[in-house]
Amino acid sequence: MTESALKTLAAFLVLAIALAQTPAAGADALVSGSDYVFAAISAGAAPPGSGQAASPSSGDDAARYLDIAGVVTGRISGAGRESVMITGEGEAYLVRVESGVSLPSGALVRVLARVEYDGHRTNLELERWAYASDVTAAIASGAEKKAASARKAGASVSRGGQATRFDHTSYFDDYSKAIAGFNPRLSDAQVRAITTSLLDTSRATDTDPRLIMAVILAESHFNPRATSPKGAMGLGQLMPATARGMGLSDPYDVSQNVDACVKIIRSGLNKYSGNAKWDDLNWDHLRLALAAYNAGSGAVRKYGGVPPYRETKNYVAKVTGYYKQLAGIK
Numbered sequence: 001m002t003e004s005a006l007k008t009l010a011a012f013l014v015l016a017i018a019l020a021q022t023p024a025a026g027a028d029a030l031v032s033g034s035d036y037v038f039a040a041i042s043a044g045a046a047p048p049g050s051g052q053a054a055s056p057s058s059g060d061d062a063a064r065y066l067d068i069a070g071v072v073t074g075r076i077s078g079a080g081r082e083s084v085m086i087t088g089e090g091e092a093y094l095v096r097v098e099s100g101v102s103l104p105s106g107a108l109v110r111v112l113a114r115v116e117y118d119g120h121r122t123n124l125e126l127e128r129w130a131y132a133s134d135v136t137a138a139i140a141s142g143a144e145k146k147a148a149s150a151r152k153a154g155a156s157v158s159r160g161g162q163a164t165r166f167d168h169t170s171y172f173d174d175y176s177k178a179i180a181g182f183n184p185r186l187s188d189a190q191v192r193a194i195t196t197s198l199l200d201t202s203r204a205t206d207t208d209p210r211l212i213m214a215v216i217l218a219e220s221h222f223n224p225r226a227t228s229p230k231g232a233m234g235l236g237q238l239m240p241a242t243a244r245g246m247g248l249s250d251p252y253d254v255s256q257n258v259d260a261c262v263k264i265i266r267s268g269l270n271k272y273s274g275n276a277k278w279d280d281l282n283w284d285h286l287r288l289a290l291a292a293y294n295a296g297s298g299a300v301r302k303y304g305g306v307p308p309y310r311e312t313k314n315y316v317a318k319v320t321g322y323y324k325q326l327a328g329i330k
Helices: 003-020 033-043 132-153 168-182 188-205 209-219 240-245 254-273 283-295 297-303 310-327
Strands: 065-078 081-088 091-097 108-117 122-131
Touching (some): 033 310, 188 254, 209 283, 209 310, 240 254, 283 297
Parallel strands (some): 091 122
Antiparallel strands (some): 081 091
């Protein structure tokens, strides 16, 4: 990915934040393809086909929002509520809609649904929707514009949609605005510290900072005080033993935590790729590094790949999905 492409993607994140803070467009929540992409990223929605459990009560890996891709196959009315059935990739989702909202039967759509649990069952509530073709076109259009801008600037465009080395720090302000938007409670000093550590360590280790953003979104949604029931701490949810092993004096310090997060991910990529450069990595290397970050390298070694744990499989799918969205990769 080129410098101009990175700048455009950073701007996408800032726009996504603004969109997420406004009501859905139109009486039936139909939005454009680009607006849908922005909203899904900002909401931290579990991407289509991720296998993410859609229940806030099912654990830390549960999504609050779900990005559904499928065909409108039915409509159910009763008890003063209406729902539409979305079927795709072997799954069927019943999504509640406001009275009068119309999703065309047989249409291929993308639906951003809010996941709610009433103590008895999981419910999906419609937030926004768009025609799948519009979302695909928006992604394609963005990729074309980024490539055109890169060619105009004389930069090299990487092969196969993989990232190339660039000066991450050139877009410090764009990343700062995006991070501040993901968690408005962060102080200016915290935002600067997170951005500095993210970009500097990513550059030093030849790692795409968007991958680390995807990890932090999945782990803590940029909450530096996050603590899991198992004791994982901070932005990258580091376990106590890991923090000690990395020499952290304060795992909740944003600079220390992000620096360690980047180095752990890069270490995993090195381990499973044979120290390959970023340009030479493939998706298997990425999945194994993420699995090791979640379940430990011992579990990856034991099973000869991504462990069959539900949490780990969901985690790998979630982070990979976030990264693809942030990087504009289909």
